[in-house]
Amino acid sequence: MRRVSLFTRSFNDGDRLEIAGTAVTLRVNGRARRVSLRLDRTRREIVATAPSPRRLPEAAAFARERAAWIAERMAELPSAAPLHPGMTLRVFDEPVRLEAGTGRAKWLPAAEGEPARITAMGADANGGEGYARAVILMLRKRALGVLCERTEIYAAMLGAPVPKVTIMDAKGRWGSCRPGLRGGQASIRYSWRLALAPFAVADYVAAHECAHLLELNHGPKFWGHVKALVGDVRPHRAWLRAEGAALHAVGG
Secondary structure (H helix, E strand, O other), X not given: XXXXXXXXXXXXXXXXXXXXXXXXXXEEOOOOOOOEEEEEOOOOEEEEXXXXXXXXXXXXXXXXXXXXXXXXXXXXXXXXXXXXXXXXXXXXXXXXXXXXXXXXXXXXXXXXXXXXXXXXXXXXXXXXXXXXXXXHHHHHHHHHHHHHHXXXXXXXXXXXXOOEEEEEOOOOOOEEEEOOOOOOOOEEEEXXXXXXXXXXXXXXXXHHHHHOOOOOOOOXXXXXXXXXXXXXXXXXXXXXXXXXXXXXXXXX
C-alpha cells in the first residue's frame, strides 16, 4: 500500500492519502454506484470508495473537499487507553485489575473477594511500553485458552476436524479461517482483543469462524450453521460494530 500526494494525477486501489491528519485509503468497488466516504472505526481511518479505477481521482478530490467531515468523525472515536497499573479491564466479562509487580507477568485468579489481577513490571506508575507488552501477553494467553476451548466445542458440534488455533492482532478482522487443503489441518486465527469483549460476543466469533470450516462463504447455509450454534447473531454483530473501535483503543 503506497502513500501518495493529493496532487498525484493517477491513483491505484489501496493507495493511502493523509487528509486532516487522518489516513484515507482509496478503494475500488465495482458494485458501488457513486463515490463515497466511510469511517472504518476499527482501523481508525477513512475509506474513499470509487466505482471504478478511473474514478479514483474523483474519490481523492471528494475526500479533500470533506476534510471537515473527516475531522469530525475522527474526533468521535474513543481516545487511546494506555495500559497502566491501577486500570481495571473486563476480560470475558470478568473484572481484572492491572498491578505493578516484579519478575515475569502473572495472571492471578480472583480470590478472597479480590478480583483477578495481572501483575507485570512497569518502569513507572504509568506502566510504559514494556508494561503494556507484558499485560497484552497475558491477555493473549487468556484469549487463546478460552477460544481454543470454544473452537473445539463448535468444531465437534459441526462434525468438523478441530483446527489449529492461533492469536493475532489484526485491525481489520476479529477472526479468520483457513480450511485444511489436501488433507492438511485447518487453522483459525482470532484477535486477542476478543478477550476484552463480552464472552457471548467472543463466543459468536468462534462459532462464525468454525462455520467456515464447512462453508467458505456467507451464504444461507453458512448462517444456518452459525445460528444453530449460537442463535440470533444480530446482537453480537451490532455490539462489534458499536464497540469494536473501543477495543482497538485499549493499549494505544
